[in-house]
Amino acid sequence: MSEAPLRLYADAQFASPYAMSVFVALQEKQLKFELFAVDLGTGANHEERYAVESLTRRVPTLAHGDFSLSESTAITEYLDETFPDAPIYPRDRNLRARARQLQAWLRSDLMPIRQERSTEVVFYKKEAPALSAAAELAVQKLYFAVDQLLSQDASNLFGEWCIADTDLAVMLNRLVMNGDNVPAKFASYATRQWERESVQQWAKLSRPPL
Template identity: 60%
Template sequence: MTALLHLHVDAQFASPYALSVFVALHEKGLAFELSSVDLAARENRAAGFSRLSLTRRVPTLVHGDFALSESSAITEYLDELFPGTPLYPSAPRDRARARQLQAWLRSDLMPIRVERSTEVLFYGPTQAPLSEAARSAAATLFEVIETLLPTDAEHLFGAWSVADLDAALMLNRLRLNGDAVPPRLAAYAAAQWQRPSVQRWVRMERPPL
């Protein structure tokens, strides 16, 4: 029987945005089919996928006759539509702050994203040192997460949310590469990375680069 939900992700299973939606589906306990799109071969520009995905990007989630791309739009859609583990905080201000954090992590910190790509997470570390710009971006990242993470807390907003995944992923770009991360943040990122839904993605069999 065909699953009602169908998730399209990158062929390397390395996209942080695909990871976010994959984890959200597992946290909600939803059955879904998974397909990979070879971005290097421009399969996302092929007629079939470009007709399906408005922005021609992964992840794209198909729900019946509705297709949606952009990871934060997808996770908000899933949270509004399905029961199960909440993906966002229930308090309006915390929910707004979580969405703010997601938007910032996706739009800023470019030196970290370039110099510590997600290949570091899934294919192994790089020996290249961080540039001054990346070190500055890391200092900003640490300051923001330190401000949001309460003392002795496991999560940013009381219970787990998808914002914890996104924050931990950015920290893990550094931590898993052996770059210096403040101990409290390193412990937080390590704990988030061991969440079963995250480990399902981490353990995916990947093609060589």
């Protein structure tokens, strides 16, 4: 099964932070895969063939041979178990659980930031207006959590890089790349994470105009 071909389905703009997370995981594991764009704007994700593969009709979806899976953290955990070389989660059980906690939180909370600082800011350099009061509260919540996890001048969250570093860097760069006031420690961490080769391979993908 591990030798079966891999196919990653992402949004046509390559702006989904969740598709990016899976793309980076595949790159870090040095796995060969085909990348396919799904045009969400035209409803391609609701077409029967994709709906059957994805189940949730969302991106990303990873197909591995005749097995397919959607939801990015489910995919990255599957990849780490199926291809254990070059782990993308911490080896320590507690740190691995913390990384998964952070991933789940970034996907389920902080909605005002995600709404007012979409990833178009990151991948299309689109400027966004000042944050609302609700978004400012979400930002302070984000900063509090990051401050607890990130030591001064730390390059990674848990000593060695893991996939949660990429996910956190995307969230922080929504603010950094818009020119918002981000504490230097957090901005420096996000910038260093963005320079990682696997991340840059996603950042440099050719994107259609908005």
